[in-house]
Amino acid sequence: MIGKKLKRQWQLHVLLIPGIIILLIFSYYPLYGLVIAFQKYNPGLGFNSPWVGLDNFRYIFSQPNFLRTIGNTFYIAIFKMILGIIVPVTFALLLNEIKNDLTKRVFQTLIYIPNFLSWVIVAGVLMDLLATDGIVNRFLNVLGMNAISFLGSPSVFPWTMIISDTWKGFGFGTVVYLAALAGIDPGLYEAAQVDGAKRFKQTIYITIPMLMPTIILMSVLSLGNILNAGFDQIFNLYSPIVYESGDIIDTYVYRLGVEQAQYSVGAAVGMFKSVVSCVMLSMSYILADKVAGYRVF
Amino acid sequence: MKKKLLSLFLCITLPFMFLTGCGNSSDENAIAPENTGAEAAGGSEGSSAVSGTAANATVLNGATAEDRESWWDSFEEPVTITTVGYEASSAVYPAGDGLTNNIWIRAYKDLFNITLTYNWASTDEETKETKLNLDISGGNLPDVFNVKPYQLQQLIEADLIWDLTEIYDTYASERTKINMEADQESFESGMSDGKLYGLANLHWGIIEQPDYIWIRNDWKEALALEDPDTMDDLVNIMLAFMEAYGTYGLSAEKNLDYLNLIAIAWQAYPDMWITGDDGSIVYGSVQDEMKDALAAWADWYQQGIINPNFSTATFEDMSTDAITGKVGVMPFYQWWGYSPGVDVVSNQGVDAIFYPYMIPSATGGQVYQSIFFANQTYTVVSKTCENPEAVLKMINLYGYLVDDAMGIEDDEIITSFTNPEIVHVVPQLRVLNPNCDYDQFIQVSNAVATGDTSGLINSGMWGKYESSMEFINNGTPAVLGDYSQQGSIKPAYGLAADILDNELYIKSRLWGGSPEALLSYGSTLDDILTEGYTKIIMGLKDIDYFDTVVSEWYAAGGEKVTQEMNEMYGE
Numbered sequence: 001m002i003g004k005k006l007k008r009q010w011q012l013h014v015l016l017i018p019g020i021i022i023l024l025i026f027s028y029y030p031l032y033g034l035v036i037a038f039q040k041y042n043p044g045l046g047f048n049s050p051w052v053g054l055d056n057f058r059y060i061f062s063q064p065n066f067l068r069t070i071g072n073t074f075y076i077a078i079f080k081m082i083l084g085i086i087v088p089v090t091f092a093l094l095l096n097e098i099k100n101d102l103t104k105r106v107f108q109t110l111i112y113i114p115n116f117l118s119w120v121i122v123a124g125v126l127m128d129l130l131a132t133d134g135i136v137n138r139f140l141n142v143l144g145m146n147a148i149s150f151l152g153s154p155s156v157f158p159w160t161m162i163i164s165d166t167w168k169g170f171g172f173g174t175v176v177y178l179a180a181l182a183g184i185d186p187g188l189y190e191a192a193q194v195d196g197a198k199r200f201k202q203t204i205y206i207t208i209p210m211l212m213p214t215i216i217l218m219s220v221l222s223l224g225n226i227l228n229a230g231f232d233q234i235f236n237l238y239s240p241i242v243y244e245s246g247d248i249i250d251t252y253v254y255r256l257g258v259e260q261a262q263y264s265v266g267a268a269v270g271m272f273k274s275v276v277s278c279v280m281l282s283m284s285y286i287l288a289d290k291v292a293g294y295r296v297f
Numbered sequence: 298m299k300k301k302l303l304s305l306f307l308c309i310t311l312p313f314m315f316l317t318g319c320g321n322s323s324d325e326n327a328i329a330p331e332n333t334g335a336e337a338a339g340g341s342e343g344s345s346a347v348s349g350t351a352a353n354a355t356v357l358n359g360a361t362a363e364d365r366e367s368w369w370d371s372f373e374e375p376v377t378i379t380t381v382g383y384e385a386s387s388a389v390y391p392a393g394d395g396l397t398n399n400i401w402i403r404a405y406k407d408l409f410n411i412t413l414t415y416n417w418a419s420t421d422e423e424t425k426e427t428k429l430n431l432d433i434s435g436g437n438l439p440d441v442f443n444v445k446p447y448q449l450q451q452l453i454e455a456d457l458i459w460d461l462t463e464i465y466d467t468y469a470s471e472r473t474k475i476n477m478e479a480d481q482e483s484f485e486s487g488m489s490d491g492k493l494y495g496l497a498n499l500h501w502g503i504i505e506q507p508d509y510i511w512i513r514n515d516w517k518e519a520l521a522l523e524d525p526d527t528m529d530d531l532v533n534i535m536l537a538f539m540e541a542y543g544t545y546g547l548s549a550e551k552n553l554d555y556l557n558l559i560a561i562a563w564q565a566y567p568d569m570w571i572t573g574d575d576g577s578i579v580y581g582s583v584q585d586e587m588k589d590a591l592a593a594w595a596d597w598y599q600q601g602i603i604n605p606n607f608s609t610a611t612f613e614d615m616s617t618d619a620i621t622g623k624v625g626v627m628p629f630y631q632w633w634g635y636s637p638g639v640d641v642v643s644n645q646g647v648d649a650i651f652y653p654y655m656i657p658s659a660t661g662g663q664v665y666q667s668i669f670f671a672n673q674t675y676t677v678v679s680k681t682c683e684n685p686e687a688v689l690k691m692i693n694l695y696g697y698l699v700d701d702a703m704g705i706e707d708d709e710i711i712t713s714f715t716n717p718e719i720v721h722v723v724p725q726l727r728v729l730n731p732n733c734d735y736d737q738f739i740q741v742s743n744a745v746a747t748g749d750t751s752g753l754i755n756s757g758m759w760g761k762y763e764s765s766m767e768f769i770n771n772g773t774p775a776v777l778g779d780y781s782q783q784g785s786i787k788p789a790y791g792l793a794a795d796i797l798d799n800e801l802y803i804k805s806r807l808w809g810g811s812p813e814a815l816l817s818y819g820s821t822l823d824d825i826l827t828e829g830y831t832k833i834i835m836g837l838k839d840i841d842y843f844d845t846v847v848s849e850w851y852a853a854g855g856e857k858v859t860q861e862m863n864e865m866y867g868e
Contacts, residue, residue: 042451046436063853065825132606152608154837239551240827241608241835256821261430261447 036267049264056268065243066252066269073248076158077229081222083166085215088173093203095174096181108178112171119168123236126164127151157242165230173218180214181207216288223284227273249273355400355407358705359697368468368686368693372410376684378691379439381432382725383425384418389718400713401724409690433457440682443674443725447816449487449495452677459678459685462493468686470693472701473728480731483672486809495675496692498727501734504631504793507666507802508558509653511633513625515646516542528562528593528659531626535602538625546602548615548624553827555615556594556603556834558628561666562659563590568823569667570806570862578806578862580855581667582826583847591843593659594834608831619651620644627651631789634781639774647772652787655796666802670809676726688726695727703755711756717764717779735797737761738783738790745769745784812861818854825850 006013037056039049060066091111098104114122129135130150137147150160184207192202231250238246249269257266360369384396394400397415405411416432416439419425426445432438433448438457452458469477477484480499487495510531516538525531535546549556557567566581573579581587597603604610604618616637618624622645627633633651641649658664676692678685698706698714714720740752741761753759764776765784782789796802811819829846832838851859 042455046434063821064849065821065853127609131609149609152606239609240824241551241831243824243828255824256818258427258430261451262817263434 034267034271036264037271038268039264041264041267052264056264057272060265060268060272065247066249068244069247069249069252072158072245073227073229073250075245076161076234076248077226079158079162080165080229081219081226083162084169084173084222085219087166087170089177089211089215091170091174092177092181093207095178108171108175111174114168115171117168119230119232119236122164122168123233126160126237130160151237152239152241154242154245157238157246161230161234161237161246165233168233176218177211177214180211184210220281220284220288224277224281226280227277355404357404357408357702357710359702360408362705366470366693368470368690369408371408372684372687375410375412376687377412377414378441378682378684378687379414379416380441380725381416381425381429381439382418382443383422383722384420385722388722396723399719399723401719404694404714405691408694409687411687411691413691438679438681441676441678441688441726443498443676444495445674446486446810449675449677450489450810450816453489453494457680458494459680459682460492460494461496461678461685464685464689465493465496468689468693470689470696472696472730473689473693476696476728476730480672482808483670483731486670486672487675495677496688496728497672498674498676499729499731500671500673501729502731503668503671503802504735504738504790504797506631506668506671507793507796508561508628508630508656509633509789509792510559510656511627511629511651511653513538513649513651515648515650516625524654525657527657527661531657532597532602535626536600539601542622542625544623544625545604546624546626547597547604548618548627549603549607550610550612550615551608551827551831553830555612555628556607558630559656560587560590561664562656563587563593564660564662564665565590566667566803567826569669569803570866571803572806576868578859578867580859582823583850583855588840588843589660591830591833592840595836595840598834599836603834608835616640622649625651628656629653631782631793632778633789635778638777638781642772642777643774647774650777650781650785652785653781653789653792654787655792663801666796667805668802669805670807671731691724691726692728695724696730699757700730700733700755703759708756708759712760715756715760717760733757734790735794738788738794741765741783742788742791806866807862808866812858812865814854814858814861819858822850822853822855822858825853 035047036049038051038053039047040052040055041049095104095107098107131137132147132149132152136150141147148156150156188206188210189202192206197205227249229248229250231248231254234246234248235251235254238251253266253269256262257269359365382396388396390399396418402413405413416437417428419428429442429444429448433451444452476499477497480497483497483499487493487497510525512525512534517534520537520541522534522537523530525534532546538544539546547556553567560567563586565584565586567587569581570578571581571584573584594603598605604615604624606614615627619627619637620640631653633653638651641651656664676688678688682688698711699720702711737758740754740758744750744753744758744762745765750762753762761779761783764779767773767776768780768784807815826846829838829842829849833840833842833846
């Protein structure tokens with residue numbers, strides 16, 4: 001049975017081989033490095049460093065500052081995810097309505113471009129725009145409001161991160177959803193029109209349900225990322241004043257693990273992140289299956 | 298057919314897209330060893346005039362003198378030494394030169410047959426440290442490199458570096474040994490178990506450590522303000538500046554490093570380990586005096602004296618504010634004149650020069666400066682290097698050219714090696730003379746004041762003297778550094794000399810390597826304080842929050858660190 005399938009499809013399997021090799025080398029093989037999390041790692045001694053068991057974990061979890069980074073990470077990541085679905089879907093729906101092909105493509109490109117900019121550049125621009133005497137605040141002053149410290153206020157900072165990241169990244173989602181929209185059978189719309197459904201009803205009863213598989217797929221994919229929360233962005237934009245709400249797991253570990261060369265602790269946290277991601281991913285997969293009946297695989 | 302051609306074309310050109318990612322970044326690549334002899338200058342860029350040595354090989358009288366010390370001997374076979382380093386953006390090279398090909402590199406080759414190549418060079422200290430850490434953990438050690446104390450410990454434990462005890466005895470020059478003896482404690486801090494592993498790079502002297510409050514002179518004169526004797530005077534100056542020039546009063550940045558410099562006015566010693574009231578060692582940042590300083594700063598913030606954006610400002614932002622005339626008072630180190638001084642004066646004019654003043658007391662009590670253990674880096678030789686004595690030859694050459702060459706070599710030649718744009722940043726393998734700056738200051742300030750230049754006995758002194766005169770006569774911004782440090786009417790070193798002579802300083806109790814706990818999480822503990830203190834200054838929390846921050850610090854490991862400090866350095 002398998003032999004027959006293989007015979008027909010062997011080219012496809014061959015195509016997969018380079019990808020699998022890369023996966024093995026860069027994702028599976030380094031897993032051995034997890035032992036660092038249980039050692040007191042001295043870079044000179046390498047993997048023969050002294051074994052300390054769970055000490056690193058005990059240490060990091062006794063740090064109140066670390067525990068709050070977990071909260072911050074979840075907060076920022078969850079809202080990024082939520083907005084990361086709502087905004088692209090909305091835009092995709094809107095873009096889909098544009099009849100003029102050229103206009104559609106122009107908008108698509110414009111939306112997509114920020115995605116390619118490095119956070120270092122975007123951060124530089126944002127720091128200027130969002131300064132307490134920057135353009136945005138001057139505009140707010142004209143409207144009669146007080147200046148808001150977007151990057152220096154612990155209450156505002158997470159939302160600055162969420163919104164700027166959504167702005168930068170929604171192009172990608174939009175393009176995916178647009179493609180999905182193009183794949184919806186027009187016959188369904190015609191049937192709905194015959195039944196007397198207006199545009200809005202059509203959207204609710206046809207477009208969105210048909211988009212559901214794509215939406216769920218995109219969500220599940222981003223759920224695995226939930227503990228990442230965007231190190232690049234936050235690292236370039238944060239300061240000690242906003243650590244309480246803006247310090248995420250990765251920035252904390254960066255300061256500890258790379259700047260202070262505490263590799264063991266860094267590895268311990270990394271491992272913790274992976275375990276949590278694994279659990280979240282499995283949970284979301286099961287949820288999607290039971291609740292919505294959609295399976296990714 | 299057309300489609301097939303097109304696809305073929307794309308298949309061929311697409312892979313090249315990936316190659317555009319390769320190639321040089323800002324890191325320097327190691328260059329191939331140059332020919333010795335006539336073609337030495339200019340490297341691959343063709344001919345170029347290099348001041349002093351022209352297109353010839355480096356020739357030094359000291360190398361061929363009859364009574365020269367044995368370390369001058371060249372290697373018979375060419376020796377290649379790899380290193381990594383730090384590329385300062387302030388370095389100015391003659392045409393065609395760069396970090397990997399310059400007068401020092403050529404000298405190593407011509408005099409000793411040593412080819413020094415850089416595996417990489419980074420443009421800032423933090424990145425360099427991180428990259429070096431990665432190299433250490435990746436087993437990618439260069440032959441010779443400079444490390445911080447904690448890296449030295451790691452390397453010793455992992456047995457990756459040479460024991461230099463005998464090599465030092467045999468190959469270090471008299472000059473190098475004299476320098477090391479001038480700060481015996483630093484020299485010994487590079488030892489472990491009685492064996493020498495790291496050659497302390499030393500420093501230019503404690504005189505470079507005191508901090509000052511720098512005040513813009515033209516504004517001060519225009520408002521006819523007196524020099525500040527008390528902290529209240531200083532506050533008045535800042536308020537006067539604010540009113541007259543529409544600026545804010547005092548610059549600060551998000552790590553509080555610069556603001557902390559004036560904490561000594563309240564007898565607080567942030568970032569330093571001091572002797573507590575009960576005689577044990579305690580951390581200055583968490584003592585009660587710090588609370589007084591913070592209360593004052595919170596008050597200043599309310600008045601608008603401190604930059605309202607300071608919590609997100611970087612050091613560059615701080616400098617930019619001075620350069621664009623948005624602030625007239627800066628707490629800073631002795632080297633203000635080098636940076637941002639040069640840019641301030643270039644942009645705002647010679648009269649906008651800032652002069653240093655002693656930090657005035659806020660409590661009426663005597664102000665003591667903080668003096669830290671001065672040796673921050675060590676040169677180590679990895680066991681992969683087959684010729685560790687090469688390091689000492691290069692180190693000795695630095696000592697010779699900076700301190701002993703005067704009178705033996707042509708002035709032009711000495712200057713080409715030791716002019717300020719090169720000497721601080723290019724030769725990274727060196728042992729500095731701890732008495733250097735103090736001696737320099739005495740002679741230079743004297744020469745500038747009296748015109749009698751007979752006391753200028755080495756190139757360093759001459760350099761600073763000439764820079765100072767250049768600034769006095771022509772107002773050239775580029776030489777402001779030397780001028781404001783030593784040659785001006787209010788030189789930074791003048792104040793420092795007073796401080797040293799009258800012993801108005803406190804030495805840190807951390808005098809040497811750090812205990813392990815401090816190495817492990819010292820900076821996360823500091824983060825806790827920075828965060829808490831920033832909130833107090835900005836008024837987000839009231840001053841009693843200080844006690845909460847301090848207990849948090851103790852709980853997060855501060856207790857352990859204090860204990861280990863007492864074990865290591867206690868009486």
